[in-house]
Amino acid sequence: MKIFIDTADIDEIRDAAAMGLVDGVTTNPSLIAKTGRGQKEVTLEICELVDGPISAEVLATDFEGIVKEGKELAAWHDNIVVKVPLIAEGLKAVRALTAEGIKTNVTLCFSAPQAIMAAKAGATYISPFIGRIDDISGTGMHLIQEIVTIYQNYDYDTEVLAASIRHPMHVVEAALLGADVATLPHKVIHQLLKHPLTDAGLEKFLADAKKTAGA
DSSP, X not given: OEEXXXXXXXXXXXXXXXXXXXXXXXXXXXXXXXXTSOHHHHHHHHHHHOOSOEEEEOOOOSHHHHHHHHHHHHHHOTTEEEEEESSHHHHHHHHHHHHTTOOEEEEEEOSHXXXXXXXXXXXXXXXXXXXXXXXXXXXXXXXXXXXXXHHHHHTOOOEEEEBSOOSHHHHHHHHHHTOSEEEEOHHHHHHTTOOHHHHHHHHHHHHHHHHHHTO
């Protein structure tokens, strides 16, 4: 399973990339806004740090506007994937952008029928928001299982990108179910590394090393 980092914070991306953990980056208008900088400036800097898919989201919600913005975003860098909302106008735009060889990430997916439509429109990635489903007492992982199974049944090329991940078990469960990608906040990437037995073991090794240092 590929790991993307879900942030527009350059320091977070640099930190995760230094560990060799980042295959790509996902951003959205909210994440870009937190930086206090422009979308193009931030996105191009990210492209210099990570040689992989970089999702940049359109703001338009009509077909013509999405296609226009999508082409502009894609022209910034070869690694850019155009992030499009899962609405009727968005899927029309996905079909048009895909026909021109532009990669797309269809976002805000909350059901298997939506995922089927995105795949048929030619989306490169589908982003089911599992954490947000859990937030309203649903089961986000059940959606991942449904989408993975359906895509395998019909050999859809669209990759399943597990999004809105809240904790390490979301990552493990997505991997077990066969998601192609998980996009993680910086915090969760570091949580994946943590285990109390690792900490205790390291502490003991260091303590024992001090005892033998003067021997």
